[in-house]
Amino acid sequence: MKLSIAFSPCPNDTFIFDALIHHRIDTLGYEFEVVLADVEQLNQMAFKQAIDITKLSFHALAHVTQHYQLLNSGSALGKGCGPLLVTTEEHLNKSVIDLKTAIPGKFTTANFLLGLAYPALINKEEIVFCDIEDAVLAGEFEAGLIIHENRFTYEAKGLKLIKDLGAYWEEFSGAAIPLGAIAIKRGLDEKVKKDIDGLIKKSVEFAFAHPEVSMPYTRQHAQNMDENVMKQHIALYVNNYSVDLGEEGKRAVRLLLDTASKNNLIPTITEPLMV
Numbered sequence: 001m002k003l004s005i006a007f008s009p010c011p012n013d014t015f016i017f018d019a020l021i022h023h024r025i026d027t028l029g030y031e032f033e034v035v036l037a038d039v040e041q042l043n044q045m046a047f048k049q050a051i052d053i054t055k056l057s058f059h060a061l062a063h064v065t066q067h068y069q070l071l072n073s074g075s076a077l078g079k080g081c082g083p084l085l086v087t088t089e090e091h092l093n094k095s096v097i098d099l100k101t102a103i104p105g106k107f108t109t110a111n112f113l114l115g116l117a118y119p120a121l122i123n124k125e126e127i128v129f130c131d132i133e134d135a136v137l138a139g140e141f142e143a144g145l146i147i148h149e150n151r152f153t154y155e156a157k158g159l160k161l162i163k164d165l166g167a168y169w170e171e172f173s174g175a176a177i178p179l180g181a182i183a184i185k186r187g188l189d190e191k192v193k194k195d196i197d198g199l200i201k202k203s204v205e206f207a208f209a210h211p212e213v214s215m216p217y218t219r220q221h222a223q224n225m226d227e228n229v230m231k232q233h234i235a236l237y238v239n240n241y242s243v244d245l246g247e248e249g250k251r252a253v254r255l256l257l258d259t260a261s262k263n264n265l266i267p268t269i270t271e272p273l274m275v
Contacts, residue, residue, distance in 0.1 A: 006035040006042055007055040009221035010148050011230045012237035016074055018214035020203035028195055036221060038128055040105025052185050053196055058178040060107040062257055062266035067186055069275045073201035074182030077241040077249050082166015082177045083110035084151055086159040087143040088136060096162060097121045099142040104129035109179050110147050112260060113165040133157055149225060149233045175252040176241065184275060193275045204243050
């Protein structure tokens with residue numbers, strides 16, 4: 001059986017899925033058509049139901065639960081790994097709600113957290129996440145909401161931290177921050193959904209057991225990223241929650257979605273969320 005699978009070219013995703021898509025594990029006869037895309041592009045593809053198995057923001061997942069279910073394995077949750085709101089020295093002491101801000105996508109979890117922390121900040125514009133640092137430095141924006149590997153590079157480029165939104169969430173909730181989900185089409189056969197969930201778990205476990213095996217694939221898609229930054233990125237975003245959400249991870253997801261629902265940021269979820 002052939003299924004489409006989509007994830008980002010970021011090191012955490014290529015690390016997780018390398019063993020699965022390159023058949024380093026027994027894939028039980030499943031073949032995969034791979035699509036690599038930026039997180040907001042992944043969100044938009046999920047809205048169109050274009051992919052069978054996909055990475056998407058937890059914020060976006062809440063809008064497509066009638067079509068997709070959350071898998072237990074492959075997701076990105078953690079502590080100390082949330083989005084950062086940054087600016088230049090020139091704008092550091094200005095009122096945050098007045099700053100023209102670049103965001104990595106309307107339906108990213110990062111933008112949800114920004115809205116939670118600064119509900120009056122409405123002057124926002126979507127651009128590709130990897131362009132945000134340079135756009136702020138060039139003066140096109142007064143602030144930027146950065147995610148992924150940019151948390152390792154913004155200080156060296158001269159940008160200043162306004163707020164760590166991951167730390168804000170942890171203080172607010174006492175839970176890990178759910179960032180990226182791995183979901184599968186609700187309409188697929190239940191056996192297929194459970195098979196894929198198990199295969200992704202095995203793929204993550206293989207990656208942890210043989211970390212160097214995935215590095216060529218990770219390096220190929222890491223946009224000229226320094227190898228040390230790649231490894232930091234993987235260490236930050238791939239953890240026990242990626243192997244299996246477990247009860248603690250599921251609690252964090254419920255907290256995020258309940259908070260978003262109470263703030264009228266997502267529709268009410270009526271279908272069973274998990275596979």
